[in-house]
Amino acid sequence: MPLKIWFGTVALGLGLAVAAPSRLVAQDPVLPPILGQVLAAKDSVAVPGALIEALGTDARALTDADGRFILRRSRAGDLPVTVRVMGYAPDTSVVEAVSGSVTVYLTRAAITLEAVEVEAAQVQARVRFDELAQLSTTTLSGSEIKRVPGILESDVIRAVMLLPGTVTKSDYSIGYNVRGGESDQNLIQVDGIPVFNPSHLAGLFSTFDADAIDHADFLTGGFPAGYSGRLSSILDIGLRTGATHLRASSHVSLLSSKVYVEGPLPFGSSFLISGRRTYMDQVVAALTSYTLPYYFSDLLGKLSVPTGDGSVSVTGYWGRDAFNLNLVAADTLRDAVDLAWKWGNRFAVANWSQPVGFAEGHVEARAGVSDYFGIIGLLPNLVSWDNSARLYAGSMALALAPWDGHALRLGAGVERYETADSIVSQALQVTLQRSRHRPTVWSAFVDEQWAPNPRVMLRPGVRVEYVPSHNGFAGISPRVAAKYFITGSAAITGSAGRYFQAVHSIRDQELPITLNESWIAADKFIPVGRSDHFVLGLETWFGRDLQLTVEGYAKTFYNLVSPNRGQSLDRSGDEYVPTTGRSAGFDVLLRRHAGKIRGWMAYSFVRAKRTAEGVTYPPAHDRRHTLNVVLEAPGPLGAQMTARWGFGSPLPYTAFTGLWFHRIYDITDHRFDGYNEEPVAGPRNGARYPPYTRLDVGMRWSFRKWGANWEPYFQVVNAYNRKNAFLYFFDFESAPPTRTGVSQLPFLPTFGLEIRF
Amino acid sequence: MRRARSSLAFALALAGCKLTEVVIAPGERTLVVQAVIDRSQPTQFAVVEYSTIGDSTINGGGARIPGGRPGFPVTGAVVSVEHLEGACPGRQEALTEVLPTGTNLTPTGRYAGMLTCLAPGEKLGLRVTTRAGEIVTGETVLAAASAISVRAGGVAARFARDTVRFNRDSDTMRVAIDPLVGRGMQIEVRRAEDHDHIALIFINDSLGAAFPGNLVNPFGNDVGETTFRAGAYYVMTVAMADSNYYHYASTFSDPVTGRGFLNHLKGGLGVFGSIETTQYVIRVSSTVNDPKEGVYRLTGLLGGVNLDLSLESYLDDLSGNGFSAFARGTWTNGATPTLPVQVNVSGDGTFGFTPGVTANDPNAFVFMFDVIRTTNPTFRHYVLRGIRSTDGSPFSVDVTGTTQNGQSAVRGTALGVQVSGPRQ
Known part of the structure; x- marks a missing residue:
């Protein structure tokens, strides 16, 4: 088993790509592979991400960060190979029968991005099938993400929410649930650093600029031992790297305006930078006497520098949302009072990878910090609720291929979390609530992939985590994945593993909308969450482009955290109660990766349960059936058209059975004076909303004018204006009682323009 | 500064549409019991009622109890209090049902009685138990404070109902409770003459708070409310509370999930909690x-009474004039026979406006104050109108007094003069 293929595919988040020979189980005899390297003709700098095809065969590969590849031979004799990559002219070389290696020199030239990008993504999916015992993984390329119809703008998380295994509770937020897990159990990381609350506009959009994304790997279960920190899913986003010519684009939508620039730097380095800001507040202020008290802005940058055979990259992000409504003007004797809600994310991460010169080894190191803050209140000092989370993370990993058929990966890391949650009134000099948690998670892992014979792949691993602040917690996470090839294009797959999570969100997970997660972390009283996964599946390929994956799973959840409704003021440590749960279901993905008409159909079935404080109930994301069909095809008037049709069976909610009058006690005059009308809740999540369905359609044109590519687009969300229920309101003061509510997104047309230079 | 407008325009665009109203079946009633044992009071009471389930159009709230009644009162229940420990x-x-009186025979839903042995820490x-066999139970440990400290401007209140002088420009009011039993604190500040005018309600478990004098309620008016x-008197009530009352007063069920209220009763919703209250007067x-x-002095003869009233006046920081x-x-008692009475109250007024005067005059004023007494007449509402002099010379003040029913009780003229303060 070639080391670089397995290691490189796992390390996609680092922007590395490796050679991937196709797997021909039935082939006999085994021919020696072709080892090669692709270099730039001008300066002999390695070219990563180049697509190598052996003409007349199914063999394909991608170059890694060092420009190297391994291509399996399927026939003897001279073998012509074609090399293609963005920014370079294609090249075809002939590898002689007796030769085991080739070096290809490419000359720079403009080339369209999309075709190669899509093919690379497709190759990655097939490579993963051929070479890795890793299931429950779907990859979206940057261009695919941009094509999926979105709300006002392309959004990677909105695209991921259409993949199998995910349930979304509403149109209004990017919070999602994977295979019965809560939304705080999803790790979202960019170039290897987690992001705590990656959203703008109260959860309506993610913080990620789709233009900067190279790919997004979505793992819904059975994560290898190298992943940690969350129980349900991993969204591993890799930003673009290795730009070989200067490229800029500007984008204006109904939501925001954006500028994106990427390009080469000396010594084979490259950079990208992207900045975005909403503009409606400025327009309203300029044209009217009103004030739109909200805006967001963000800035993303990445620098990649080769270091001999290795590479170093540094990625940074700053983003901020601000809602500020002035209620009381400032005066000489008093401060202003503003109703304010502000939040933001910042992160910086450095990644270094370097070959070690033995056993086809490769070492990686990573160090980063990720920071989230959120403030809501009457500012500056009347009352404010502050929630913040910070992560300092460092890790190292060594990947080796010490013996034929074995690929070993060892690593260790440390994560230091700092969470703070407080409700304070500086004006009244009182702290209504304060908590701080600072656990450190020490971890180490071993992960090995072994192919004892051409039909079987095994991937055992173990991860150990130590959290001293939670009573010296030490967790051992065994993990195993296996694949049995029935034919060269069909395999039975399976995985099992244990996962731990030391941070929790105290946001009410039953709410149908995720504004932001509010983070706390494990301490003496707050536990480390745990989940066990069991997955069994079948993956089949029909030709090169059509993939069918079916996976069944069962998951358990322990030590999830819920607020304690009966907490005593006299005791510390009883603010939260542990919650347990289970989920089981299956996912189906039918995906066409290439061709004029491409896309996917994703179906999910899930049954989930939770138990807290002696009550067992279905969680708010217990949607039995979810179906998403996403298609991209040539459309009318020369457009590229995309469409998404989604269906969801009813979601649970808590119906109300009446109204009670929560009387207000007047301590001055010793009587009840006034009341709040509050609901009497029925069984928790004992009722169901109606089914959900929505059709989104988008069209994008492209033409060249004045030295630039112009791409106007038009999208319609909820094309048939279906009133999908969002919230119900009950009126028990009329006879008979009635129920009304509000729907989710209505018919919503959007348009925008992207200009690329 | 411009107030923000239309900040929800974008949100409204995304807010979706209203769903069609549908009729639903009524649910089952829930028994609600709300009882707060107040050690400072001679009589304790509980309100026993049902939730509303939409089978009736009766207004279920009831404004003020005692005085009003709940919309779905429970009658004939047996309400007992047992001393468990202490x-x-x-x-x-027992708390016995307060029967309706007068022409309204609707059950009151109130059960009252004088409980004995209400010592701090008593459990x-x-x-x-209702006639239908529904049972609700609860427990409370009687709360009490061992000491309460109220300080403003470096001076502490000496005893309960002491008057605390408070300069809003320079002072911070600091309140601290040293608990004997209990874990929550509630502070209420209301206008002394009109308890319906609530200045501040504060609930927390940190047992201490500080209120700067220039505190503003940002939701009070269009520009906020001081x-x-x-120039106003306030009554401040400080309560030591047990956990049950504290949770009752500080939590509520949210309208989306129906959860959030911390209920410590079994078999129903509501509260069985306890507080101990102490009151102070604040002079701001x-x-x-x-x-x-500044200070104005009103003199004159009104109904045979020689008036001699000082008005110590302060402009409000936020409300303009x-x-x-x-x-x-x-002052006059406003009755027949007219007798002099001593008053010490506060009231509110406005400069720049006098009803019946067509042109606004920045020195025109109207000022109102109430005199509430324990002997007849128990209530009079006085309105003073006039145009102050800018040079310190005397000016005429029109005086009217009405009963609480709005009937005229006294009318006359006094003479006013500004005796201190900055002058034009």
Whole structure:
């Protein structure tokens, strides 16, 4: 088993790509592979991400960060190979029968991005099938993400929410649930650093600029031992790297305006930078006497520098949302009072990878910090609720291929979390609530992939985590994945593993909308969450482009955290109660990766349960059936058209059975004076909303004018204006009682323009 | 500064549409019991009622109890209080139903009685049994404070109902409770003459708070409302509370999930909790800057009474020309026979406006104050109107007094003069 293929595919988040020979189980005899390297003709700098095809065969590969590849031979004799990559002219070389290696020199030239990008993504999916015992993984390329119809703008998380295994509770937020897990159990990381609350506009959009994304790997279960920190899913986003010519684009939508620039730097380095800001507040202020008290802005940058055979990259992000409504003007004797809600994310991460010169080894190191803050209140000092989370993370990993058929990966890391949650009134000099948690998670892992014979792949691993602040917690996470090839294009797959999570969100997970997660972390009283996964599946390929994956799973959840409704003021440590749960279901993905008409159909079935404080109930994301069909095809008037049709069976909610009058006690005059009308809740999540369905359609044109590519687009969300229920309101003061509510997104047309230079 | 408008325009665009109204089946009633044992009171009571389930159009709230009644009162229930631990273990007492009087025979839903042995730390158990056999139980440990500290401007209140002088421009009111039993604190500040005017309600478990004098309620008016108006008296009530009452007062069920309220009763919703209250009077003043501020003296003969009233006036920080004033001195009782009474109250007024005067005059004023007494007449509402002099010379003040039913009780003229404060 070639080391670089397995290691490189796992390390996609680092922007590395490796050679991937196709797997021909039935082939006999085994021919020696072709080892090669692709270099730039001008300066002999390695070219990563180049697509190598052996003409007349199914063999394909991608170059890694060092420009190297391994291509399996399927026939003897001279073998012509074609090399293609963005920014370079294609090249075809002939590898002689007796030769085991080739070096290809490419000359720079403009080339369209999309075709190669899509093919690379497709190759990655097939490579993963051929070479890795890793299931429950779907990859979206940057261009695919941009094509999926979105709300006002392309959004990677909105695209991921259409993949199998995910349930979304509403149109209004990017919070999602994977295979019965809560939304705080999803790790979202960019170039290897987690992001705590990656959203703008109260959860309506993610913080990620789709233009900067190279790919997004979505793992819904059975994560290898190298992943940690969350129980349900991993969204591993890799930003673009290795730009070989200067490229800029500007984008204006109904939501925001954006500028994106990427390009080469000396010594084979490259950079990208992207900045975005909403503009409606400025327009309203300029044209009217009103004030739109909200805006967001963000800035993303990445620098990649080769270091001999290795590479170093540094990625940074700053983003901020601000809602500020002035209620009381400032005066000489008093401060202003503003109703304010502000939040933001910042992160910086450095990644270094370097070959070690033995056993086809490769070492990686990573160090980063990720920071989230959120403030809501009457500012500056009347009352404010502050929630913040910070992560300092460092890790190292060594990947080796010490013996034929074995690929070993060892690593260790440390994560230091700092969470703070407080409700304070500086004006009244009182702290209504304060908590701080600072656990450190020490971890180490071993992960090995072994192919004892051409039909079987095994991937055992173990991860150990130590959290001293939670009573010296030490967790051992065994993990195993296996694949049995029935034919060269069909395999039975399976995985099992244990996962731990030391941070929790105290946001009410039953709410149908995720504004932001509010983070706390494990301490003496707050536990480390745990989940066990069991997955069994079948993956089949029909030709090169059509993939069918079916996976069944069962998951358990322990030590999830819920607020304690009966907490005593006299005791510390009883603010939260542990919650347990289970989920089981299956996912189906039918995906066409290439061709004029491409896309996917994703179906999910899930049954989930939770138990807290002696009550067992279905969680708010217990949607039995979810179906998403996403298609991209040539459309009318020369457009590229995309469409998404989604269906969801009813979601649970808590119906109300009446109204009670929560009387207000007047301590001055010793009587009840006034009341709040509050609901009497029925069984928790004992009722169901109606089914959900929505059709989104988008069209994008492209033409060249004045030295630039112009791409106007038009999208319609909820094309048939279906009133999908969002919230119900009950009126028990009329006879008979009635129920009304509000729907989710209505018919919503959007348009925008992207200009690329 | 411009107030923000239309900030929800974008949100409204995304807010979706209203769903069609549908009729749903009524649910089952829930028994609600709300009882707060207040050690400072001679009589305790509980309100026993049902939730509303939409089978009736009766307004279920009921504004004020005692006085009003709930929309779905429970009649004929047995309400008992047992002393579980403390000085009188095993003692059983009852709260008996307060029967309706007058022409309204609707059950009151109130069960009251004089409970004995209400010592700090006494543990009481409540049991409510309805005729239908529904049972609600709860327990409380009687809360008490060992000491309460109220300080403003470096001066501490000496005893309960002491008057605390508070300069809103320079002072911070600091309140701290040293608990004997209990874990929550509630502070209420209301206008002394009108308890319906709430200046501040504060609930927390940190057992201490500080209120700066220039505190503003940002939701009070279009531009905010001054919490402590100079020239006004307030009554501040400080309560030591047990956990049950604290949770009852500080939590509520949210309208989306129906969860959030911390209910400590079994078999129903509501509260069985306890508090101990202590009250203080707050006298708020401020620095005097405007020529209209200062002390005015009203004299004259009204109905045979020699008036001699001082008005210590302060402009409000936020309301433009609004002002409040302490009215202290000799005034008329506004009745027949007319007798002098001593008053020490506060009231509110406005400069720049006088009803019946067509042109606005910045020195025109109207000022109102109430005199509430324990002997007849128990209530009079007085309105003073006039145009102040800017040179310190006397000016005429029109005086009218009405009963609480709005009937005229007194009318006359007094003479006013500004005796202190900045002058034009």
